[in-house]
Amino acid sequence: MxxxxxxxxxxxxxxxxxxxxxxxxxxxxxxxxxxxxxxxxxxxxLTQKQRTINQMMEGMTIEDKIGQLFLGHIPEQEAEQIVGAYYLGGYMLESKDVEGKSLSQLKKDLASYQKASNIPLLLASNEEGGAVSQISPILKEPFASPMELYDEGGLDAVLEGAKSKVSVLKDLGISAGFFPIADVVTNPSSPIYERTLGQDAMTTSDYVREVVTLLKEENFLSTLKHFPGSSETGDAITGLVYDDRPVDELRKQDFLPFEAGIEAGTDSVMVSHIILTAVSDQPSSISPEVMAILRQELGFEGVILTDDFDKLGLSEFLDQNEAALQAIEAGADMILSSNFTSQIPYLLDQVKRGKLSEDRIEQSVERILGMKYDLGLIK
CATH class of the missing domain: 1.20.5 (Single alpha-helices involved in coiled-coils or other helix-helix interfaces)
Structure with missing residues (x-):
């Protein structure tokens, strides 16, 4: 039992x-x-794009990262050495880089600069057309300005001209031409009138939207400039420019083409040195308040470029090294400058002192690498 x-x-x-x-x-x-x-x-x-960028950033030093923040004017004789030594994010052509060369020689030179860089360079040239073109002097047919093309055949002619221009630039290895100009300027006495479309805000918005769409199709960088818009009264190349208009007026006019370009998916926006007195007492390129309008109000998530730091308007306001620091702190991603040989070490020192965070730098580097990935520069 x-x-x-x-x-x-x-x-x-x-x-x-x-x-x-x-x-x-x-x-x-x-x-x-x-x-x-x-x-x-x-x-x-995670997309393939994000995985690629993350992997790249994991292997980058702080020197690599800071170098990516600069789009440099570089002395031609030292270009290959400087590109490698300073880990530059981009190379900006000037007329002296083109003078006396054939297209084939220029293409060869640009390829050598690209080869010297560990991280693919953004090769850029200011190619608005008309009076502002670095490449036109060695072309059989110089690039016409948007205003000239619009007067000849309306928006269709502008788009045809842009497509033809992009074809030439891409063949040279150039990925950025710094257009379209989104400034609303209808006053012929304005210093930049002939560089713009010369039309009202709505027509300019249509133009910007169509050009950005075209550039995306062509896999070429689109850059809206010059945020927050032109005052029509001065040019920061020759000195400081103040715009005393209320922000509501800008919202009803000057911001409209930028909004159109952002909605169309522009890759980048260039911020000028103009002082928007209703918002800030600093040049826009180093103003957190102006950057906040672009990011938060207009919803732009791409790369913010500064206008050329070599312009007198900024130089007479602030030391170049400190201006670079303030631009990054304000929210800019990429600085256009010929003084990067002192600005890069200065920013590196600020990081070591704990005055500039590496996290802030990485935010910009991620956007810059993402932009390069979208352009096919990074595989």
Whole structure:
């Protein structure tokens, strides 16, 4: 009887053990399946673009990262050495880089600069057309300005001209031409009138939207400039320019083409050195308040470029090194400058002193690398 009871008890224990084991195995297998299902979901949440950028950034030093923030004017004789030594994000052509060369020689030179860089360069040239073109002097047919093209054949002619221009630039290895100009200027006495479309805000908005769309199709950088718009009264090349208009007036006119370009997916926006007195007492290129309008009010998420730091308007306001620091702190991503040989070490020193965070730098580097990825420069 006792043996029978023990047998029954053992049988019951075994049954309980089997049930518990089965439950544990079920839970465990479920957890394993769940884990296997979850892991790819986490990974698949990152695009190939983001994985590539993350991998690149993991291998970058702080020197690499700071160098990416600069689009430099570089002495031609030292271009290859400087590109490699300062880890520059981009190379900005000037007329002296083109003078006396054939297109084939220029293409060869640009390829050598690209080869000297560990991270692909953004090769850029200011190619608005008309009076502002570095390449036109060595072309059989110089690039016409948007105003000239619009007067000849309306928006269709402008788009045809832009497409033809992009073809020439891309063949040279250039990925950025710093257009379209989004400034609303209808006053012929304005210093930049002939560089613009010369039309009202709505027509200029249509122009900007169509050009940005075209450039995206052509895989060529689009750059809206010069945010927050032109005052029509001065040019920061020759000195400081103040715009005393209320912000509401800008919202109803000057901001409209920028909004159109942003909605169309522009890659970048160039911020000028104009002082918008209703918003800030600083040049826009180093103003957190102006950058906030661009980011938060207009919703721009791409790369913010500064206008050329070599312009007198900024130079007479602030030391170049400190201006570079303030531009990055304000929210700019990329600085156009010929003084990067002192600005880069200055920013590096600010990081080491704890006055500029590496996190802030990485925000910009991620946008810059993302832009280069979208242009096909980074694979």
């Amino acid at each position: 006792i043996e029978k009871d023990r047998f029954i008890q053992n049988k019951e224990n075994f049954a309980i053990f089997s049930v518990v084991s089965l439950l544990l195995m079920t839970l465990l297998s479920g957890w394993i399946v769940f884990d296997k299902m979850e892991s790819p979901a986490v990974d698949s949440g």
